[in-house]
Amino acid sequence: MGCRRRRLYRLVRTGRDLFPRRSAAGGQNGRYVRAVDTRERLVEAMQDLLWERGYVGTSPRAVQERAGAGQGSMYHHFRGKADLAAAALERTARDLGGRTEEVLTGAGSPLERLTLNLTRERxxxxxxxxxxxxxxxxxVADDKLRAPVDEAFRWVRRMYADVLAEAVAxxxxxxxxxxxxxxxxxxxxVQGGYVLARASxxxxxxxxxxxxxxxxxRGLAA
Amino acid sequence: MGCRRRRLYRLVRTGRDLFPRRSAAGGQNGRYVRAVDTRERLVEAMQDLLWERGYVGTSPRAVQERAGAGQGSMYHHFRGKADLAAAALERTARDLGGRTEEVLTGAGSPLERLTLNLTRERxxxxxxxxxxxxxxxxxVADDKLRAPVDEAFRWVRRMYADVLAEAVAxxxxxxxxxxxxxxxxxxxxVQGGYVLARASxxxxxxxxxxxxxxxxxRGLAA
DNA sequence: GTCTATATACGGATAGAC
DNA sequence: GTCTATCCGTATATAGAC
Incomplete structure (x- = not known):
């Protein structure tokens, strides 16, 4: 009976059924619908929490609750918090680099593309x-965790530099x-802009x- | 005996004597020597830890150990973690604003002063x-904690804007x-520069x- | 693969002796 | 003012049933 109460509690907190039917959603036909796989839900939950609360501020339990998964699942798929976080960070870094690349290598003059990326909805x-x-x-202290961050910035800076060189050419x-x-x-x-906005x-x-x-x-261009 | 062991442990971890002699240092003659007062040591320890680990990453216990103070002292001088952190943040924000003001209102032409502040040792x-x-x-969620941060940035931005206006004049x-x-x-x-440097x-x-x-x-000035 | 139970330490705070 | 003892909950992980 204590058991029953706990299950109900988790249902309410996570907004998910404790025993989701596997067939309810899927990634078939190349069309992404929603995370079905438990491992996948764990990664996405960790991505969200890293964004909201950072690494030190995120507990395995919070991740599990958000993913609608239990302790066992998390430790089955990952060695621990750091391992899951590394997977999440790699995903996040790749996603962000991809989106930046999309804009910077898209249509428009070099300066237009730079402007577009700097002023895009955020x-x-x-x-x-x-x-x-x-x-x-x-x-920062753990190379496994810092590496994807480092690479993402190298990649973005490289793309900016390329477009700036194009603009000169x-x-x-x-x-x-x-x-x-x-x-x-x-x-x-951009990074400092986030800081100013969050401060005020x-x-x-x-x-x-x-x-x-x-x-x-633009003052230089004129 | 468990007691004795615990004291020794704390001695090692903090690098301070558990029972510092009050007369060892002081702020007499206007010359600052070192924090003597327990309240003062607590504030400084919290300042350091906020810098190193942030607010969520800093525990009252860690602050106490670094300050060489016990639970009782901390809760005597402050209502809790948030209260102590607020005091520490106000101090830090004021210190930083003061240092910036010192450089930006010092000697040199407006552009020289800006350059000096941007390239100063950090x-x-x-x-x-x-x-x-x-x-x-x-x-960010707590107005008491965010306020000093907000004010510090307003203050620094205001000073930069004034010097830029001077440069135009x-x-x-x-x-x-x-x-x-x-x-x-x-x-x-500057804020983003810190981000890039820490990433790499x-x-x-x-x-x-x-x-x-x-x-x-400088491209504009030419 | 997922669940529940359990373990040890820490987080944040209160109580009350000295 | 400072200390120690204690409290309840959480953090992170392991064990082992199903």
């Missing part, structure tokens, strides 16, 4: 899923700029910082 | 004591720039981002 007050991790002492920017340097600056402005609680501060950077770039 | 890999807090969910920068906007950009570059483990990435921003500014 969940500003929730911060950057990847950049956030650099503030976590246990992530196209005559949109003077050849006095150092693409690698300005790429670091632009990526930093106002997303407009993100936009202000980014617009300032763009005005400096 | 403990880059340890990150920003204030900006770091914006990544902590419990700090002095003819060092064109009047096409928006001082408030560019101030947000420069503060963001390389302080040079901070310098790269800052130098890029300065090169954009």
């Amino acid at each position: 969940d500003v007050l929730r911060g950057c899923r990847v950049g956030r991790m650099t503030q976590d002492p246990e992530v 196209a005559g949109e920017l003077p050849d006095t700029i150092d693409p690698q340097q300005v790429a670091a600056t632009l990526v930093a402005v 609680g106002n997303p407009a501060d993100f936009a202000l910082a980014v617009d300032g950077a763009l005005s400096l770039l | 403990d880059v890999l340890r990150g920003c004591r204030v900006g770091r807090m914006t990544q902590d969910p419990e700090v 002095a003819g060092e920068l064109p009047d096409t720039i928006d001082p408030q906007q560019v101030a947000a950009t420069l503060v963001a570059v 483990g390389n302080p040079a990435d901070f310098a790269l981002a800052v130098d890029g921003a300065l090169s954009l500014l």
Whole structure:
């Protein structure tokens, strides 16, 4: 009976059935519907919690509750918290790099693509899923956890630098700029923009910082 | 005897004598020597730990150990973890604002002062004591904790904007720039620079981002 | 593969002696 | 003002049934 009460409690907290039918959803036909697999749900839950609360602020239990999975499942699929977090971080880093690449290699002139990526819709007050991790002492201290973060930033900075070099080649920017340097600056402005916005609680501060950077770039172009 | 063992343990972990002599150090003659007062040591220990581990990552016990104080002392001087953290954050925010003001209102032309503050010696890999807090969910959620962070950034941005306006008045920068906007950009570059450096483990990435921003500014001046 | 039970330590705080 | 003892809950993991 204590058992019954506990099950009900978990049902309420997670909003999921404790015993989901496997056939309810699926990834068949290449169409992604929803996470069905327990392992998959665990990874996604960890991704969310890392974003919201960071690594030190996230407990295995919280992950399990959000995933609608029990202790046993988590420790069956992963060696522990760090292992699951590593899987989640790799996923997050890859997703973010992919989205940036999509915009930066899309249509438009180099400067247009940069502007598009800098001003694209963002969940500003929730911060950057990847950049956030650099503030976590246990992530930075563990190479397995820091590696995906490091690679994501290298990848994004590389893409920015390439587009900036294109802009110079196209005559949109003077050849006095150092693409690698300005790429670091632009990526930093985005990361710092999140910081300013979260400090004030106002997303407009993100936009202000980014617009300032763009005005400096355009000042050079003129 | 269990008692004796516990004391020895604490001695080793904190590197402080459990019963420091009060007369060993002092703040007399206006010369600051070292924290003597237990309350003061608690605040300083919390400042350090907030910097290293953030709010969610810092336990009252850890603070007490670092301060060489017991449970009773902490709960005598403060209502709890949040109360002590608020005191520590106010102190940190004030210190940092003061240091920035010192440089930005010091000697040199406006642009020189900006450059000086952006390139001054920093403990880059340890990150920003204030900006770091914006990544902590419990700090952002608690107005008492977020307020000092918010105010510090307002204050610093205001000072940057003033100096930028001075630079325009002095003819060092064109009047096409928006001082408030560019101030947000420069503060963001610093905050983002910390993120890049911590991601790669390389302080040079901070310098790269800052130098890029300065090169954009100087491009306008020319 | 998933569940429940159990284990040891820590988190955050209170009580009350000295 | 400072200390120790104690409290209840959570963090992280293991054991072993089903």
